[in-house]
Amino acid sequence: MRHELIGSRFDQYNRTVPSARDDRPYLRLQADYFGRLGVEVGIFVAVDHLRRAGRLSRAEQLRYVDIEDWFDEHLPNPPFYDDGNTIGAVTWFKPATTEDMVRRLEPLQVILTTYDVAHVIAESTDPGRIIYDDEFQVGVIPYARQDPTPLPAGVVLGPTRSGSKRELIDADSAGDADVVRESPGQS
Numbered sequence: 001m002r003h004e005l006i007g008s009r010f011d012q013y014n015r016t017v018p019s020a021r022d023d024r025p026y027l028r029l030q031a032d033y034f035g036r037l038g039v040e041v042g043i044f045v046a047v048d049h050l051r052r053a054g055r056l057s058r059a060e061q062l063r064y065v066d067i068e069d070w071f072d073e074h075l076p077n078p079p080f081y082d083d084g085n086t087i088g089a090v091t092w093f094k095p096a097t098t099e100d101m102v103r104r105l106e107p108l109q110v111i112l113t114t115y116d117v118a119h120v121i122a123e124s125t126d127p128g129r130i131i132y133d134d135e136f137q138v139g140v141i142p143y144a145r146q147d148p149t150p151l152p153a154g155v156v157l158g159p160t161r162s163g164s165k166r167e168l169i170d171a172d173s174a175g176d177a178d179v180v181r182e183s184p185g186q187s
Contacts, residue, residue, distance in 0.1 A: 024095035025123035026138060029105050032118035037088045038145025043108050043119065044068055049151070050115055051169075060114075061169045063107050070104065078132045078139045089139040092127045097136045116153075 030039075031046035041049070047064050050056050056064065080089045093101045102121065112119045132139030 023125070025125045026092035026094060026127050027098040027102065028090070028092045028122045028124075028127065029102065029109065030120060030122055031112065032120060033151055034146050034149045036148060037085070037090065037142075038147065039090055039142050040120075040122070042090065043105055043112070044071075046117055046119065047108050047111055050111065050117070055115055056111065058169070060111055064111065065169060067104065067108060075136050076134045078134070078137075080132065080139060087131070087141065088145070089131055089141055090128070091132075091137045091139050092124070093137050094135075101136070 029043035031041045031043070033041065033046075035041035035045060047056075051061055051064060078089065078091060080087050109119060127138075128140030128142040130138050130140050
């Protein structure tokens, strides 16, 4: 698969020729509250905040990790997540892949709706300065950031981690909290 990170600050990553761009908007599934990066948190992080708060049933947790594991297996992991995303980038789905990606994320939208976490499918033809590009998504540095906002009731804001959280669910079931083991990651 072709990966691309663009820009002088990001020269540590492999750089390739940008892909052809169509005129349809990029899409991002996101909650309606701002997280630590100063942008609306993405759908995976929003559901993970509910998981960390202990609000999800075991079945909901397993559904969440099944979906996240599928994305981890089938989509490249942008290199900026390797260091906990210190550059503050966010990912948007490319127009050609959005229908399939949105369909796969519908169960997570149901979870957010169940717990009254407002969320949207955001569209933008210019979501920020593109610093990463692969077959499915772009990573951008947003043009603007805001202070984190008050969280929905019962949501725990904290660092998330990349990779599967399946072992955390099993540990939680055994009464072992995961907060201590988590490291900064995607938002």
